[in-house]
Amino acid sequence: MKHKLRLFSGSAHPQLALEIAAYLGQELADATVTSFPDGETFVKINDNIRGQDVFIVQPTCPPTNQNIMELLIMVDAARRASADRITAVIPFFGYARQDRKDQPRVPITAKLIANILVAAGVQRVLTMDLHAQQLQGFFDIPVDHLYALPVMVKHIRSMKLENLVVVSPDVGGVKMASAYAEALGASLAIVVKRRRSATEVDASHVIGEVDGKNVLIIDDLTETAGTITSAAKILKTLGVCDIYAGVSHAVLTDLAVERVRSSEIKELITTDSVPVRHDMVDRVRVLSVAELLGEGIRRIHEGESVSSLFRLK
Numbered sequence: 001m002k003h004k005l006r007l008f009s010g011s012a013h014p015q016l017a018l019e020i021a022a023y024l025g026q027e028l029a030d031a032t033v034t035s036f037p038d039g040e041t042f043v044k045i046n047d048n049i050r051g052q053d054v055f056i057v058q059p060t061c062p063p064t065n066q067n068i069m070e071l072l073i074m075v076d077a078a079r080r081a082s083a084d085r086i087t088a089v090i091p092f093f094g095y096a097r098q099d100r101k102d103q104p105r106v107p108i109t110a111k112l113i114a115n116i117l118v119a120a121g122v123q124r125v126l127t128m129d130l131h132a133q134q135l136q137g138f139f140d141i142p143v144d145h146l147y148a149l150p151v152m153v154k155h156i157r158s159m160k161l162e163n164l165v166v167v168s169p170d171v172g173g174v175k176m177a178s179a180y181a182e183a184l185g186a187s188l189a190i191v192v193k194r195r196r197s198a199t200e201v202d203a204s205h206v207i208g209e210v211d212g213k214n215v216l217i218i219d220d221l222t223e224t225a226g227t228i229t230s231a232a233k234i235l236k237t238l239g240v241c242d243i244y245a246g247v248s249h250a251v252l253t254d255l256a257v258e259r260v261r262s263s264e265i266k267e268l269i270t271t272d273s274v275p276v277r278h279d280m281v282d283r284v285r286v287l288s289v290a291e292l293l294g295e296g297i298r299r300i301h302e303g304e305s306v307s308s309l310f311r312l313k
Contacts, residue, residue: 003051003052003053003084003085004052004053005024005026005052005053005055005297005298005301006029006047006049006052006053006054006055006083007020007021007024007026007028007029007055007057007297008028008029008031008045008054008055008056008057008074008078009028009031009056009057009058010033010056010057010058010067010070010071010074011033011067011070012058012059012060012061012067012070012274012275013057013058013059013061013091013272013274013275015272015275016057016059016091016272016273016289016290016293017057019272019288019290019294020057020089020290020293020294020297022290023290023291023294023295024294024297024298029045029047029049029054030045030046030047031043031044031045031046031047031074031077032044032046033070033074041066041069041070041073043070043073043074043077044077045077045078045081048081049078049081049082049083050081050082050083051082051083051084052083052084053083053084053085053087053301054078054083054084054085054086054087055087055089055126055297055300055301056071056074056075056078056086056087056088056089057089057091057293058070058071058074058088058089058090059090059091059092059093059094059273059274060090060092060093060094060095060113061092061094061249061251061274061275062251064094064095067094068094068095068113068116071088071090071117072116072117072120075088075117075120075121075122076120076121078121079120079121085123085124086121086122086123086124087122087123087124087125087126087297087300088117088122088124088125088126089126089127089293089297090125090126090127091127091128091249091271091273091274091289091293092127092128092249092251092273092274093110093113093127093130093131093135094113095109095110095112095113096110096130096131096132096135096221097110097131097132097221098110099111099131099132099134099135099138110132110135110138111138114135114138114139115138117139118139118140118141122141123141124141124142124143124144124300125139125141125142125143125144126143126144126146126293126296126297126300127143127144127145127146128145128146128147128148128248128271128273128289128292128293129146129147129148129220129221129248129249129273130145130220131220131221133145144296144300144306146292146293146296146306146309146310147310148248148271148273148287148289148292149179149180149183149310150292150309150310151271151287151288151289151292152180152246152248152269152271152287153180153183153184155269155285155287156184156216156244156246156269157184159244161214161216161242161244162214163212163213163214163241164184164186164187164213164214164215164216165181165186165187165188165189165208165209165210165213165214165215165216165240166178166180166181166184166186166187166188166189166215166216166218167188167189167190167191167206167208167210167215167216167217167218167231167235168188168189168190168191168217168218168219169191169217169218169219169227169228169230169231170190170191170192170227171190171192173218173219173220174188174190176218176219176220177190177218180216180218180246184216186216187208187209187213188208189206189207189208189209189210189215190206190207190208191205191206191207191217191231191234191235192205192206192207205234206234206235206238210235210238210239210240211238211239211240212239212240212241213240213241214240214241214242214243214244215235215240215241215242215243215244216244216245216246217231217232217235217243217244217245217246217265218245218246218247219245219246219247219248220247220248220249221247221248221249221251222245222247222249222250222251222252222256223251223252223253223256224253224255224256224259225252225255225256225259225260225263226259228245228247228263228265228268229259229260229263229264229265232245232263232264232265233263233264235264236264242266243264243265243266244265244266244267244268244269245265245267245268245269246268246269246270247268247269247270248270248271248273249270249271249273249274250268250270250271250274250276250284251274252276252277252280257277257279257280260280260283260284261283265283267283267284267285268280268283268284268285269284269285269287270284270285270286270287271286271287271288271289272286272287272288272289272290273289292309295309296309
């Protein structure tokens, strides 16, 4: 007998969950998610989910620790309510940059989070544009890793930008930028940077021809916008025309908002994997990934292949 699909939302991004539910042609399942006066999270699942296929939508964006803890408690509640399978839908995976020991005596927090999710009862993960793809190997359960590239490329093509160069703002992002360049039929350039601190980045020089071109800076994540704005600054000195930035996850801090507004970036193109600040609507174009995630959920539930979602149309 086929189990029923039930979609729940945490408090991190209920709007995205509603749009995913609309794509799937159903309503969100009923759950109470609140906090006690002392800050502890309380969850109660109000629907009968015994033997059902449960998906919980919860990006672990800021407040990161609160959203992770809420996800864990929702998973435990679903497990104790006898759900048949629990899939954590994490459009943005927090702690993804802490994926290795790059200093003495530091944790590998991404692995710790993976272990905790599995211990809580998660049986499958659906996520998008992990900062480091090797994070999939941190889990001992299936991980479906989707990409925002098809959604972003469709929009960028509609902009009909001529003489376009896709720019990686650092050496580590070359693979991602190269995929966009190939999809858009554009050339590729690389900005060489030096990080001074967690919030300060210096761009030193550019590898590739950008003079007289429109450029699209591609990155997976921005929080302080230091990398993309410093890249835009050096690119402008080299005679580029319009500068755009495409970022899968725009986790914008106050510093990022200030930097983008005063930068050479004409428009920041991103997705709704996390809630995007309303005070940035004049400089940010937000693309919906509800259909992408909804189709991933449907295929997982139906036992179909998810890999075809990676293909460009």
